[in-house]
Amino acid sequence: MVFSTIFRSFTTVTQAAILSADFDVMFSRLSVPIMLVDDKSSLLNINSSGADLFRMQPEELRGQFWAGLDAQLTLIQWRQRLQQLRSQPFLHYETDILTENEFLRPVHVELCRIGENQVLIRLTDKLPDRLREGQIELLSESTQTGFWFYNRVDRHWYVSPVAGKLLGLSEGFVNEEIIESFQRNLNPTDWKKVQEVATKTLEKNETFDHLLRIEGEEGSAMVKISGRSVRNALHVTLVYGIVELDNKYKEQPGEQQHISGELAMFSIDQARDMIFWTGPDGSVSYVNQTVCNKLKYSQEEMKDIQVFDFVRDFGPDDIEALYTNLREIKSLESEFTLISREGKEIEISAVVNYLRFGDKEYACSFCRDISKRKAKDQRRKLSEFTIDRSVEMVVWSNPDGSVHFVNNTFLEVTGYTAKEAKELNLEDVFTHITAENMPEMWKTLRGSGSLTKEVVMRRKDGSLLPVGATLNHLVFEDREFSCSLFRDLSMKKRRDTTIELSHMALDSAGDCILWLDAEYRVNYLNQTLLNLLNNPKEEMIGQELYRIFPSLSPSDIVPNSVLDIAFDAGAAGTRHLNLNCTGLEHDGEQYYMLVGRDITRMSERQEQLEEAYTEIRGLQDRLQEENISLREEVNTKYNINKIITVSPKYQKVLRQIGRVADTDATVLITGETGTGKELLARAVHQLSDRVDYPMIKVNCAALPENLIESELFGHEKGAFTGALARKKGRFEVADTGTLFLDEVGECPLDLQTKLLRVLQEGEFERVGGSETIKVDVRLVAATNRDLEEMVADGRFRADLYYRLNVFPISNLPLRERTEDIPVLVEHFVQKFSLKQGKTISKISKGDMEKLRNYPFPGNVRELENMIERAVILTDSETLNIRIDPIRPQAAGGSQRLLTFEEMQRKHIIDALKFTGGRVTGPEGAGVLLDMNDRTLVSKMRKLGIKKREYLV
Numbered sequence: 003m004v005f006s007t008i009f010r011s012f013t014t015v016t017q018a019a020i021l022s023a024d025f026d027v028m029f030s031r032l033s034v035p036i037m038l039v040d041d042k043s044s045l046l047n048i049n050s051s052g053a054d055l056f057r058m059q060p061e062e063l064r065g066q067f068w069a070g071l072d073a074q075l076t077l078i079q080w081r082q083r084l085q086q087l088r089s090q091p092f093l094h095y096e097t098d099i100l101t102e103n104e105f106l107r108p109v110h111v112e113l114c115r116i117g118e119n120q121v122l123i124r125l126t127d128k129l130p131d132r133l134r135e136g137q138i139e140l141l142s143e144s145t146q147t148g149f150w151f152y153n154r155v156d157r158h159w160y161v162s163p164v165a166g167k168l169l170g171l172s173e174g175f176v177n178e179e180i181i182e183s184f185q186r187n188l189n190p191t192d193w194k195k196v197q198e199v200a201t202k203t204l205e206k207n208e209t210f211d212h213l214l215r216i217e218g219e220e221g222s223a224m225v226k227i228s229g230r231s232v233r234n235a236l237h238v239t240l241v242y243g244i245v246e247l248d249n250k251y252k253e254q255p256g257e258q259q260h261i262s263g264e265l266a267m268f269s270i271d272q273a274r275d276m277i278f279w280t281g282p283d284g285s286v287s288y289v290n291q292t293v294c295n296k297l298k299y300s301q302e303e304m305k306d307i308q309v310f311d312f313v314r315d316f317g318p319d320d321i322e323a324l325y326t327n328l329r330e331i332k333s334l335e336s337e338f339t340l341i342s343r344e345g346k347e348i349e350i351s352a353v354v355n356y357l358r359f360g361d362k363e364y365a366c367s368f369c370r371d372i373s374k375r376k377a378k379d380q381r382r383k384l385s386e387f388t389i390d391r392s393v394e395m396v397v398w399s400n401p402d403g404s405v406h407f408v409n410n411t412f413l414e415v416t417g418y419t420a421k422e423a424k425e426l427n428l429e430d431v432f433t434h435i436t437a438e439n440m441p442e443m444w445k446t447l448r449g450s451g452s453l454t455k456e457v458v459m460r461r462k463d464g465s466l467l468p469v470g471a472t473l474n475h476l477v478f479e480d481r482e483f484s485c486s487l488f489r490d491l492s493m494k495k496r497r498d499t500t501i502e503l504s505h506m507a508l509d510s511a512g513d514c515i516l517w518l519d520a521e522y523r524v525n526y527l528n529q530t531l532l533n534l535l536n537n538p539k540e541e542m543i544g545q546e547l548y549r550i551f552p553s554l555s556p557s558d559i560v561p562n563s564v565l566d567i568a569f570d571a572g573a574a575g576t577r578h579l580n581l582n583c584t585g586l587e588h589d590g591e592q593y594y595m596l597v598g599r600d601i602t603r604m605s606e607r608q609e610q611l612e613e614a615y616t617e618i619r620g621l622q623d624r625l626q627e628e629n630i631s632l633r634e635e636v637n638t639k640y641n642i643n644k645i646i647t648v649s650p651k652y653q654k655v656l657r658q659i660g661r662v663a664d665t666d667a668t669v670l671i672t673g674e675t676g677t678g679k680e681l682l683a684r685a686v687h688q689l690s691d692r693v694d695y696p697m698i699k700v701n702c703a704a705l706p707e708n709l710i711e712s713e714l715f716g717h718e719k720g721a722f723t724g725a726l727a728r729k730k731g732r733f734e735v736a737d738t739g740t741l742f743l744d745e746v747g748e749c750p751l752d753l754q755t756k757l758l759r760v761l762q763e764g765e766f767e768r769v770g771g772s773e774t775i776k777v778d779v780r781l782v783a784a785t786n787r788d789l790e791e792m793v794a795d796g797r798f799r800a801d802l803y804y805r806l807n808v809f810p811i812s813n814l815p816l817r818e819r820t821e822d823i824p825v826l827v828e829h830f831v832q833k834f835s836l837k838q839g840k841t842i843s844k845i846s847k848g849d850m851e852k853l854r855n856y857p858f859p860g861n862v863r864e865l866e867n868m869i870e871r872a873v874i875l876t877d878s879e880t881l882n883i884r885i886d887p888i889r890p891q892a893a894g895g896s897q898r899l900l901t902f903e904e905m906q907r908k909h910i911i912d913a914l915k916f917t918g919g920r921v922t923g924p925e926g927a928g929v930l931l932d933m934n935d936r937t938l939v940s941k942m943r944k945l946g947i948k949k950r951e952y953l954v
């Protein structure tokens with residue numbers, strides 16, 4: 003019953019408790035055979051009662067396998083049992099265990115699992131219970147029947163005193179001597195019979211009944227020995243039986259009396275207790291055989307000595323005091339130390355009885371050797387001593403909270419005396435324990451077997467102390483205890499605070515900190531680094547280095563080195579770290595610390611700076627080139643900003659302009675439409691000495707044939723219908739300045755003749771006038787036509803062509819200077835954004851690439867229009883541009899087919915150029931285009947055409 007409680011209480015014992023010294027002590031103290039095995043059935047611990055069943059020492063058994071000791075158990079069965087133990091708390095079965103002498107002992111096995119992988123095994127010896135020797139002796143005496151048995155497994159003989167007497171065995175017989183002694187009392191024939199019977203009985207499960215003549219010291223007698231055997235699956239384990247006098251002897255009452263007296267004496271002699279009869283003077287009247295055996299004196303020798311000779315520290319005064327006491331209370335219990343003949347000390351516990359026969363007084367003492375118990379007490383004291391010196395406070399308490407035991411550490415820490423401590427209750431000491439919650443605590447403790455928590459302890463002076471507590475539930479000798487261990491946490495708390503502070507400091511450091519272990523796995527990383535990685539800390543600990551910095555490998559981690567790395571920090575983009583690597587050794591382990599400074603901004607600035615330098619270098623180079631062509635050769639009035647270019651080829655063109663500008667030479671600018679011929683013409687004017695005088699433009703293609711002459715040379719009043727007043731012609735207006743003849747290839751042939759005259763003679767007459775007018779005009783002409791071809795075809799006068807072609811400048815199409823596209827885009831975006839009041843600062847890389855690859859048949863004008871449209875459509879910082887797919891070329895011509903909108907646009911612009919920007923009225927573009935003025939205005943708005951750009 004007691005055991006089963008303990009056994010069950012073990013099921014709740016935690017792993018920590020199993021490892022504790024207390025557990026070991028308790029385990030070894032248990033009298034029931036018990037052992038602890040792991041899941042591989044290896045025996046971790048066994049107490050001495052358990053080891054006795056194997057007839058071995060605990061040390062010999064530890065480490066052996068239960069599956070080997072259990073004669074019927076295989077390893078597979080053991081695994082099955084373990085499996086069963088997962089779903090049920092206990093398992094029982096019957097088996098045989100293999101003893102040291104290779105006998106099988108039948109046992110009952112009880113298994114229960116404790117902790118994760120340990121099993122507690124309780125064994126119950128199933129060899130038939132021995133009757134207690136005392137009981138047997140009683141029975142023997144009253145029935146005059148002797149009992150005996152032979153435990154074959156333990157090779158243990160028991161022969162009750164009556165049986166011994168009947169078999170004529172000598173006194174003080176022990177195991178091996180019994181057979182020898184017995185044989186001596188038998189005649190050889192009987193001995194042979196006995197041997198045969200014994201062999202048969204041990205082989206089979208037999209009963210026997212045998213009559214033998216015993217030749218004892220006190221004459222011969224006929225005795226009957228009966229017996230039977232008990233066996234297990236393999237062999238007989240036990241033989242037992244009785245011995246009694248043959249009936250014929252029993253019928254003799256005198257003899258019976260005699261034997262009975264003898265047996266009584268014999269019984270006393272063989273009793274386990276030491277029995278002394280002593281007188282008040284210290285003389286020894288009688289000692290039994292057990293005393294002789296223990297003290298190593300013979301019966302005779304004992305009669306010559308006094309109690310003072312073998313009881314330590316016991317003198318005449320003591321015996322007198324003892325008798326005084328005995329006469330009054332008749333019986334007393336006391337402990338003495340006996341000294342054997344060899345000087346060995348034997349601790350005894352004695353029950354001393356007072357006997358009086360006539361005038362003679364005796365002290366009859368029944369003494370039991372308690373040396374073993376004393377040694378145990380000694381051991382207990384030693385463990386208490388050890389507990390007292392433990393750094394942990396130990397408190398054993400009862401279920402009502404009253405303190406059962408405290409160690410010295412507890413007294414030192416709390417300031418209580420040992421006496422005061424005994425009066426304490428847990429609720430006096432721990433702030434969290436109250437009489438109300440105590441039952442709950444015990445319930446939890448019983449359920450889980452152990453509790454660990456941080457609590458606050460109240461010292462005697464009322465001051466509080468944080469302690470770490472481990473409470474264990476233990477049942478010892480049928481009593482429940484809580485065995486609690488407390489550790490002063492104030493130091494730990496202080497250390498924890500320091501650690502916490504250091505962690506906070508590391509976390510709030512501006513630098514990224516990463517600790518790696520010897521395997522280059524993450525041991526710690528601070529918050530700064532975590533913020534960059536954007537991953538939970540738990541996921542990062544234990545990870546390999548590349549998970550943090552993919553570009554780093556363990557071989558890069560060299561103590562005292564500095565590394566610059568870039569890594570992808572997700573949403574935060576690419577980050578640049580400057581890492582300092584340090585190697586450290588702690589507790590014999592190697593660690594590496596990487597302290598990284600985020601130098602992303604610095605790197606970005608560096609990159610920006612480098613970009614800026616490159617740009618500046620580029621600008622410098624460009625400026626240097628421009629300087630050569632423009633600043634050195636061209637006058638300072640030249641407005642370089644209006645001509646945007648980075649193309650070296652185009653700069654050659656500009657250098658030509660610079661060279662010819664301040665001469666009076668006629669300049670012929672050729673090139674595809676929209677390449678900027680007019681821009682070059684204006685540059686020639688601006689860079690010439692005539693810059694302070696007007697540059698007058700005449701678009702030869704836009705002038706109606708009937709008006710062209712009067713437009714160029716002017717007319718007198720009434721020269722033709724509608725000539726209401728005299729009007730100066732463009733040549734006259736351009737006097738001392740520059741006349742720009744745009745699209746000169748479109749000039750009608752008769753006009754070409756008149757033009758030639760002006761160019762050759764520098765004079766002309768107004769239409770309808772006779773006055774010869776002389777003008778000083780610098781002529782710049784431009785055309786997108788191949789004049790040479792026209793001359794060859796007779797569509798252009800050769801002499802005029804040579805007159806114009808004094809200084810030919812061939813303008814480049816945009817597709818031959820694609821490097822100008824990005825700068826022109828930027829220029830136009832800026833120009834139109836400003837106009838539209840927008841802030842557009844970006845263009846996608848893809849769009850820019852598309853633009854660079856676009857052939858721009860309409861050249862810079864087409865690009866300009868494209869950008870203007872895009873700016874109108876853009877509502878963000880990034881230009882929203884649509885690059886039209888390239889359209890086929892117009893059949894037979896060099897120009898591509900214009901869209902309907904482009905065509906309308908070109909047509910309106912041409913009209914505006916002709917009217918000098920006038921839209922409405924009799925001289926407006928509406929009349930030319932045969933369009934209602936309001937329709938034209940709205941069309942222009944829709945197409946983004948500004949009349950002021952065409953005002954002359």
Ligand SMILES: Nc1ncnc2c1ncn2[C@@H]1O[C@H](COP(=O)(O)OP(=O)(O)OP(=O)(O)O)[C@@H](O)[C@H]1O
Pocket residue numbers: 644645646647673674675676677678679680681682744784785786862863866
């Ligand atoms: N290098 C340049 N830098 C800035 N703008 C330019 C450049 N070249 C041309 N442009 C612009 O392109 C548009 C067309 O230029 P321009 O009228 O001079 O060309 P064009 O060759 O005379 O055309 P067309 O043959 O149709 O008369 C104008 O708005 C002009 O300012």
